[in-house]
Amino acid sequence: MAGSTKNRGYAVYLIPGMIASIAVIVVPLVMTVYISFTKWTGIGSPRWVGFDNYTRLFEDANFWASFGHIILLIIAMAVIPTFLGLVLAAVLFDYVAKKFSDRWASVLRSGYYLPQVLPVAVTGIIWGWILHPSYGALNKIMESIGLGSLTRNWLGDPKYALYSVMFVMIWFQLGYPIVMFMSGLQRIDPELYEAADLDGATWWQRFRKITVAMIRPELYVVLVTTTIASLKIFGQIFVLTRGGPSNATLVPSYFAYKNFFEKAQVGYGSAISTVLTVLIVILAIVFLRLQNRAERS
Amino acid sequence: MTLTATRASTSRTPERVSLRERHPARFFILALLLVLLLLIVAPLLVVAINAVKSPADYAANGPLALPHHLYWQGIVDFWNRANFGLKLWNSFITSIVVAVLGVILSVFNAYALGIGRVKGRLWFLVFFLIANLLPQEVLVYPLYYLSKQVGLYDSLWSVIIIFTVIQSAFGTYLLTSVYTEFPKELLEAAAIDGAGKWRSLWRVVVPVSRPTLAVLFTFFFIWTWNEFFLPLIFLISNDNQTVPVALGVLQGDRMMDATTTSASALIGIIPAMIFFLIFQRTLTRGIAAGAIK
Numbered sequence: 001m002a003g004s005t006k007n008r009g010y011a012v013y014l015i016p017g018m019i020a021s022i023a024v025i026v027v028p029l030v031m032t033v034y035i036s037f038t039k040w041t042g043i044g045s046p047r048w049v050g051f052d053n054y055t056r057l058f059e060d061a062n063f064w065a066s067f068g069h070i071i072l073l074i075i076a077m078a079v080i081p082t083f084l085g086l087v088l089a090a091v092l093f094d095y096v097a098k099k100f101s102d103r104w105a106s107v108l109r110s111g112y113y114l115p116q117v118l119p120v121a122v123t124g125i126i127w128g129w130i131l132h133p134s135y136g137a138l139n140k141i142m143e144s145i146g147l148g149s150l151t152r153n154w155l156g157d158p159k160y161a162l163y164s165v166m167f168v169m170i171w172f173q174l175g176y177p178i179v180m181f182m183s184g185l186q187r188i189d190p191e192l193y194e195a196a197d198l199d200g201a202t203w204w205q206r207f208r209k210i211t212v213a214m215i216r217p218e219l220y221v222v223l224v225t226t227t228i229a230s231l232k233i234f235g236q237i238f239v240l241t242r243g244g245p246s247n248a249t250l251v252p253s254y255f256a257y258k259n260f261f262e263k264a265q266v267g268y269g270s271a272i273s274t275v276l277t278v279l280i281v282i283l284a285i286v287f288l289r290l291q292n293r294a295e296r297s
Numbered sequence: 298m299t300l301t302a303t304r305a306s307t308s309r310t311p312e313r314v315s316l317r318e319r320h321p322a323r324f325f326i327l328a329l330l331l332v333l334l335l336l337i338v339a340p341l342l343v344v345a346i347n348a349v350k351s352p353a354d355y356a357a358n359g360p361l362a363l364p365h366h367l368y369w370q371g372i373v374d375f376w377n378r379a380n381f382g383l384k385l386w387n388s389f390i391t392s393i394v395v396a397v398l399g400v401i402l403s404v405f406n407a408y409a410l411g412i413g414r415v416k417g418r419l420w421f422l423v424f425f426l427i428a429n430l431l432p433q434e435v436l437v438y439p440l441y442y443l444s445k446q447v448g449l450y451d452s453l454w455s456v457i458i459i460f461t462v463i464q465s466a467f468g469t470y471l472l473t474s475v476y477t478e479f480p481k482e483l484l485e486a487a488a489i490d491g492a493g494k495w496r497s498l499w500r501v502v503v504p505v506s507r508p509t510l511a512v513l514f515t516f517f518f519i520w521t522w523n524e525f526f527l528p529l530i531f532l533i534s535n536d537n538q539t540v541p542v543a544l545g546v547l548q549g550d551r552m553m554d555a556t557t558t559s560a561s562a563l564i565g566i567i568p569a570m571i572f573f574l575i576f577q578r579t580l581t582r583g584i585a586a587g588a589i590k
Contacts, residue, residue, distance in 0.1 A: 009494055010413020014421070017406040017465065024462040025428045035438065047411050088330075099323050106455070110577065111334045117573040119523040120566035121541035125558060130546060135555040137360035138341050144359060158523055171337060198383065215398070230573035231434045235525035239545050253526075257435045261530065271432040284430050 029277075036270035042260075044282050046267065050221025051130060061163055063272065066250045073251070076166035078132075078226035079232070080220070084170075088112070090211045093179070093185040094193070109182060124239025127168045131155050155241050158248035165240055165249050172236070177178035177222045184215035216294060224287040228280055252276045270293030341566060348372060348563035352556050360555070371560035380535065381541050381564060386524055387532075388539040388568075391460075396517040398461040400510055403468025407489050408498055410469070411476025412484065422473060423575070428466040433526050441530060455531045456539075460524065464517045470502050476502070515576045540565060 038046035097105040131154035139151040154164040160196030234253040243250040350364040449455040487497045
């Protein structure tokens with residue numbers, strides 16, 4: 001009881017935040033879920049159609065394709081960067097910093113992180129130009145070193161477009177896990193490594209048993225944030241390919257955007273975004289559960 | 298700290314010297330890491346050398362040759378065509394206002410949740426966590442519709458209000474965990490001196506947590522600067538566009554050739570690089586802070 005009287009008066013400070021959140025998050029969220037059960041062009045009033053949008057969605061090849069592409073993008077944005085980042089962070093922290101100097105390690109780290117600070121649109125412009133079939137740098141370089149037969153329309157050919165986007169996303173994402181893991185590694189007691197050395201452990205054994213085990217919290221955070229980021233990807237797709245060619249790089253958020261603002265099928269677009277949201281929230285809950293269990297054990 | 302300690306202790310052991318002699322391979326590893334660095338930075342370098350190259354020079358010598366002379370016309374032309382000064386100003390004003398308001402809102406929320414421990418704080422935290430995870434696609438159409446109703450469509454204010462709320466959801470989550478550990482003695486001392494909650498907040502809590510607030514400010518500024526999706530939808534007139542939107546929508550433009558494109562990319566990169574250099578220390582520290590919670 002004493003605690004509750006002492007703490008009285010703090011709730012006032014939540015009022016501005018809650019009003020703002022209700023206006024900008026809760027109300028639009030509820031509206032979108034409602035609209036997803038209607039047919040609406042954005043003008044006039046929405047007409048209730050029940051689950052029509054959802055049944056249509058599950059029969060729509062484009063919808064399945066867009067989620068299929070997301071799986072490949074999760075590999076490019078979450079799985080590969082996390083794995084590469086883990087190895088690179090360990091090498092930088094445990095090898096370069098010790099055998100060379102901290103300065104080398106931090107210069108390399110900053111360099112790898114650089115793509116992360118660029119605005120998404122700029123990333124798209126850079127790569128859109130490098131991969132351009134006629135005036136792009138990559139094809140020009142390949143021609144000049146005699147690989148002219150291997151030049152491709154990297155972003156314009158449905159066979160290669162998604163792989164090109166995946167490559168760009170690995171380039172973009174790699175720095176984030178490196179920085180996160182290196183900061184986590186600071187926590188490790190150097191004596192652990194010395195003890196392992198005395199026991200004659202190889203670098204690989206130390207990496208698995210000490211490095212990976214100690215930065216497990218960062219590992220969780222990186223995997224879940226990058227996975228959610230790949231589910232939400234929009235900017236790079238918009239600037240690089242606009243979901244094309246012939247929907248080869250279509251992703252859910254761009255699919256929803258097209259329905260909202262190009263086709264005026266607001267109900268259908270809302271159904272797509274609702275499904276995407278449900279997926280993300282489920283993923284976040286699973287992640288929190290796993291994290292809690294890991295912390296308790 | 299840990300790093301220097303490690304180095305000091307290993308350099309004293311004799312094994313380290315023998316390791317150094319036995320392993321010329323270590324330079325091989327460093328060389329590999331440097332090649333990777335070059336691969337990552339190469340696209341930016343290619344953009345930089347082609348941004349200052351004349352179209353004729355590019356046609357004759359290709360993308361990899363250094364420019365014969367520095368040719369600034371591409372950048373000047375793009376700057377004027379896109380009215381880039383105005384775009385920079387729009388981005389700057391939006392990002393700075395969001396960063397300030399977002400930090401203030403996060404402080405208020407976290408003050409109530411972390412220090413005040415108001416009833417149902419766990420549910421509020423779950424709410425802010427989920428708000429922070431939601432894809433913007435699920436909010437965008439109603440926001441677009443409502444902003445038209447209240448006359449905020451195509452105004453920087455619509456973007457400022459939305460991003461203040463979205464960013465502060467993250468800020469609240471992070472800052473609450475910091476404030477939960479806030480030293481109680483400081484607050485009790487302030488209360489004994491007769492300070493109310495409002496004065497304690499500004500005289501004790503905010504000054505003590507200033508480093509965390511600086512990190513949040515930096516995050517909010519850069520995130521807002523880089524945002525693309527919502528500004529693309531809300532800022533349709535030329536005079537209201539932010540830098541990423543201006544650059545993004547010009548990509549479909551037929552007038553964009555290789556050198557103009559690099560010029561546009563370069564002037565998009567430069568502000569980001571400046572922020573990166575200014576904020577680098579706060580950022581690396583802040584990413585670490587985000588990792589723990």
